[in-house]
Amino acid sequence: MKIAIVGANGYSGVELIRLLSQHPHIEIEMLVSHSTSGTAINAIYPHLTGICELELEKAGAEEIAERAELVFFATPAGVSQGLAPQLLDKGITCIDLSGDFRLRQPKAYEQWYKRPFVARETDLEKGVYGLSEINRDAIKSAQLIANPGCYPTATLLGVLPAVQMGLIDLHSIIIDGKSGVSGAGRSAKQGNMYSEINESVKAYKLGAHQHIPEIEQGIEVIAGSETHVTFSTHLMPMTRGIMCTIYAGLKEARSTQQIIEDYKEFYQSDSFVRVRNEGIWPATKEVSGSNYCDIGIFADERVPRLTIVSVIDNLVKGAAGQAIQNMNIICGWDETTGLAQTPIYP
Structure with missing residues (x-):
């Protein structure tokens, strides 16, 4: 199948190239980037020499639809809502990161993205939220996938089993999120300079992060009732990785081992979610470069409170990897196709 990547010059775009170059059913037909058109991708990312040396192009919906059957959008907010509807009208499947x-x-x-919504509401209705493990059945027949954000992926995979099982008070959820610097993209910003982030941890966007309503929406769909979460984000001096530590009041005291067994049963058919045994906590390094989400559980029977530690690679499971997993679901391929990489360690 021939695919196009719009926004191929960013970190998520180049991660799509890395993973799709190993996919047995895919041919990367075109790389689209208006800001760097006319430049070979390996001139921007020399590590792709001999792997992908396509030239970045400036192309509209008409040309993209003529050459590709499926399009990935690895673009900043505001781009895909202008172009994706034109591709949908031409029968092209779109996966928007x-x-x-x-x-x-x-x-x-x-309100949260601080920009107008210019797409048609009918296109919004077509979109399926692409949290692969939770929305698999709806994804199978979707033409437009709204790929989840990195923080929501880690948070929702961590908390939704507890929500579905009715274990926690929905109004008690607190999420402590930590991210590597690649989550901010490749653009030069003072706050992302080495001298600013090295040997330092800083909080940002408290109460104002655009992923807050996405997390609340994901919980509310499963719970069937409204919720509000406290979500705090922190920038860490590392390149890749997301760790979300989630705290929620238990409705009744339960043992850690009981809840771990419930989580393992919940994810028993999911290749990319690994629930740790009692007393073993996941680290971002242990999923680096992979499509895994690793989850650790602690139930404090004294309080009682549930603590969930969820880690992902923000560029893989939090972006490109989950997008490819969703493509595999749509196409009826094994979900692990092109995604069976062992995490890079150390």
Whole structure:
């Protein structure tokens, strides 16, 4: 199948290239980037020499639709909602890694993303939230996938089993999120300079992060009732990785081992979610370069409170890897196709 990547010059775009170059059913037909068109991708990323040396192109919906059957958008917010509807009208499947189609209400998008929503509401209705393990059945027949954000992926995979089993108080959820610097993209920003982030940890966007409504929406779909979470994000001096430590009040005291067994049963058919045994906590290094989400559980019967530690690679399971997993689901291929990489350690 021939695919196109729009926004191929960014970190998520180049991660798509890395993973798709190993996919047995895919041919990368075109790389689209208006800002760097006319430049070979390996001139920007020399590590792709001999792997992918396509030239970045400036192309509209007409040309993309003529050459590709499926399009990945690895673009900043605001880009895909202008181009994806034109491709949908031409029968092209779109997988959007940005936040343009994740929120079900245009007003919520405008409030949290600080930009107008210009796509048609009918296109928004077509979009399926691409949390692979949770929405697999809906993804199978989707033409537009709203790929989840990195923080929501780690958080929702961590907390949704407890929500579905009715274990926790929905109004008690607190999420402590930590991210590597690649999550901010490749653009030069003072706050992402080595001298600013090295040997330092800093909080950012407290109460204002655009992933807050996405996390709440994901919980509410499963719970069937409204919730509000406290979500705090921190920038860590590392390149890759997301760790979300989630705290929630238990409705009744339960043992750690009981809840671990429940989680293992919940994810028993999911190749990319690994639930740790009691007393073993996941680390970001242990999923680096892979599509895994690793989860650790502690139930404090004294309080009682549930603590969930969930880690992913923000560029793989939090972006490109999950997008490819969703493509595999749509195409009826094994979900692990092209994604069976062992994490890089150390």
